[in-house]
Amino acid sequence: MRKILLVLIVAAAIVSIGFACTTIIVTKGASVDGSVMTSHSADCGLCDFRYVYVPPADYEAGAKRAVYPFVEPYPRYVGADMGPTYNDPDLPATEPLGYIDQVEHTYGYFDAVYGVINEHQLAIGECTCSAKVYAQPKAGECIFDVAALSRVAMERCTTAREAVELMGALAVEYGYYGWGETLTVTDPNEAWVFEICATPDKKSALWAAKKVPDGTVFVESNLFRIRELDPESPDNMFSPNLIEVATEAGWYDPSTGPIDWMATVSTGEYSMPYYSLRRTWRVFDRVSPSLGLSPWVEDSFTKDYPFSIVPDKKLSVADVIDLFRDHYEGTEFDLTEGLAAGPFGNPNRYAGSSKLIKGSWERALSIFRCEYVFVSQVRDWLPDPVGGVVWWGAAAPHETILVPMYCGITDVPYAYDSGSLQEFDYDVASWAFNFMGNWAELKWSYMYPEIQELQKKIEGKLFAVQPAIEAAAAQLYETDPELCKEFLTDYVADVTDRVMAEVWDFNEYLITKYRDGYINIPNVGSSAGYPDWWLDAVGYDEGHIFGEDGYKAK
Structure with missing residues (x-):
């Protein structure tokens, strides 16, 4: 009780x-x-x-x-x-x-x-x-x-x-x-x-x-x-x-x-x-x-x-x-x-x-x-x-890549049916995408367009091959429904492996390129600085005052 x-x-x-x-x-x-x-x-x-x-x-x-x-x-x-x-x-x-x-x-x-x-x-x-x-x-x-x-x-x-x-x-x-x-x-x-x-x-x-x-x-x-x-x-x-x-x-x-x-x-x-x-x-x-x-x-x-x-x-x-x-x-x-x-x-x-x-x-x-x-x-x-x-x-819409999970599959890949919020796991999709989204918050206007391109690239390929995959699966179903399910299960597993590998490669690229506030690709240490409108709004120009007698801290 x-x-x-x-x-x-x-x-x-x-x-x-x-x-x-x-x-x-x-x-x-x-x-x-x-x-x-x-x-x-x-x-x-x-x-x-x-x-x-x-x-x-x-x-x-x-x-x-x-x-x-x-x-x-x-x-x-x-x-x-x-x-x-x-x-x-x-x-x-x-x-x-x-x-x-x-x-x-x-x-x-x-x-x-x-x-x-x-x-x-x-x-x-x-x-x-x-x-x-x-x-x-x-x-x-x-x-x-x-x-x-x-x-x-x-x-x-x-x-x-x-x-x-x-x-x-x-x-x-x-x-x-x-x-x-x-x-x-x-x-x-x-x-x-x-x-x-x-x-x-x-x-x-x-x-x-x-x-x-x-x-x-x-x-x-x-x-x-x-x-x-x-x-x-x-x-x-x-x-x-x-x-x-x-x-x-x-x-x-x-x-x-x-x-x-x-x-x-x-x-x-x-x-x-x-x-x-x-x-x-x-x-x-x-x-x-x-x-x-x-x-x-x-x-x-x-x-x-x-x-x-x-x-x-x-x-x-x-x-x-x-x-x-x-x-x-x-x-x-x-x-x-x-x-x-x-x-x-x-x-x-x-x-x-x-x-x-x-x-x-x-x-x-x-x-x-x-x-x-x-x-x-x-x-x-x-x-x-x-x-x-x-x-x-497996994360917020803006930071994730959506993959197909057919209702005929008989096993969900580890990346999607495992993991929790209590422990970081490189092999869990939620953590892979969440890392990407959280890192992008450091320099959103620079990184998010690159994330969008990755989303379009991967999801675009998945949508492009969808008719062919489904035609093959439907043909298999006519003669062997269980083989059809096995085919779709293997396809989802393969997609998962490829997407996870590509996302972690991309995460490594992001952390390398935008390390310490710099833009390190193609040239290490290139500084982006801050936009003028924001510097003006936060009073950047008033951060130090120079008087007639020389430098004075504000």
């Missing part, structure tokens, strides 16, 4: 931090090739960043399925129930909060802080949102958070609609803890937005879901996006208790018309004004500048931004990756400009620690405390092992 209580305390403490992520959906008709995409930047700063394969399994009739608590930063889970990667004999096993009935067969899937994609191309993204109620886990009574829900969906579902219905039913029946949460759920044909929060008595769940219209793009950035719900529409779903509970709580008056989900259950932007909506505006404005959307709105309950929009041009995976690397460049909110960016235009802004000066920084899509980012791509014209691919980046 003591161990269970400790797990609950840790879980509650970590969940209360709130994971400030961004998720983008691109529907079939909005993508260049008919893919359905979702995505997620895990902007938590303390995440267990591992990408783990959970193999399929079979169970006897009457078996029970354990539901485990949300625990971060590391390890998020220890035990044998989710495959060999999580089974560490040197660490105490995670104890469950409760149990549900098990099914006879569970699907294989890939796991991170949340379930990512399964063998049937069901994919999920996530972001935390504000809500009026925050509930704590309670063993045996309130056992599901959104991460646990996503994993059960991965094990049991093949379509987005099926996943939404299952997760909603489990949360209502077994209790939901945490704050507001959103999952973007996709399959090769549909995309759904699933939003959930706890009931006022903290014993159950309220949820709503909406299908993203085909041909449109959706974004959510820590603020619920579903508004009025139409009970007659097949493209809306919500918990059967929503109207009754919201009415009893005084959150909703049925005489006012259809229930506005976001206005009913949300407290608005939870960190500061425009912490959420600025990112929503930025994605929409980049995807469809013809709409002329304003970055300024009345408040966080605005309806100025549509649920989803038709893009001015159809998007590729590379386009979505580029959105995640955004720091508002070229706008009035550009984080690479101004005194706060320093002399070399560093867009990273750390949390303020002053007890005397209160304020906030602009919040961009790419943020230094992101532990991983991905864009999943699912396609109905390819067999499942080939059609589902997660473009995985």
Whole structure:
């Protein structure tokens, strides 16, 4: 019992931090090739960043399925129930909060802080949102958070609609803890937005879901996006208790018309004004500048931004990756400009620690405390092992290189399924990319363009060979599905080895070229100095005063 209580305390403490992520959906008709995409930047700063394969399994009739608590930063889970990667004999096993009935067969899937994609191309993204109620886990009574829900969906579902219905039913029946949460759920044909929060008595769940219209793009950035719900529409779903509970709580008056989900259950932007909506505006404005959307709105309950929009041009995976690397460049909110960016235009802004000066920084899509980012791509014209691919980046979007992880692979390379924040490891991708990004902060305007070139070079090659790799894999699948999976597993392993080698070579180049503030290539010791505008702003010219009697220190 003591161990269970400790797990609950840790879980509650970590969940209360709130994971400030961004998720983008691109529907079939909005993508260049008919893919359905979702995505997620895990902007938590303390995440267990591992990408783990959970193999399929079979169970006897009457078996029970354990539901485990949300625990971060590391390890998020220890035990044998989710495959060999999580089974560490040197660490105490995670104890469950409760149990549900098990099914006879569970699907294989890939796991991170949340379930990512399964063998049937069901994919999920996530972001935390504000809500009026925050509930704590309670063993045996309130056992599901959104991460646990996503994993059960991965094990049991093949379509987005099926996943939404299952997760909603489990949360209502077994209790939901945490704050507001959103999952973007996709399959090769549909995309759904699933939003959930706890009931006022903290014993159950309220949820709503909406299908993203085909041909449109959706974004959510820590603020619920579903508004009025139409009970007659097949493209809306919500918990059967929503109207009754919201009415009893005084959150909703049925005489006012259809229930506005976001206005009913949300407290608005939870960190500061425009912490959420600025990112929503930025994605929409980049995807469809013809709409002329304003970055300024009345408040966080605005309806100025549509649920989803038709893009001015159809998007590729590379386009979505580029959105995640955004720091508002070229706008009035550009984080690479101004005194706060320093002399070399560093867009990273750390949390303020002053007890005397209160304020906030602009919040961009790419943020230094992101532990991983991905864009999943699912396609109905390819067999499942080939059609589902997660473009995985093991660090913040601006400092990582995204590589393909097909849902048909049966082993994740060490570089991606291993490592922690407690120990530097040259063989772990997160550390390789994080080193590159952190070193670039010393002279951002010089180093980051070189990082961008490396990203374009490596990712460009991977995109260029993707059709050939997939054609070969699909052909293998027709005659030998297992050989197809082996082929893709070997391909991902080879890509990983090549990318890791190239990144460390590049890191050595960066530290050599920009050592001690100099630019040492092609000539060692060349000085770059500081830009004039910055020297003027910090009073460089007033650093020493020369008087008639000679030198005087200021």
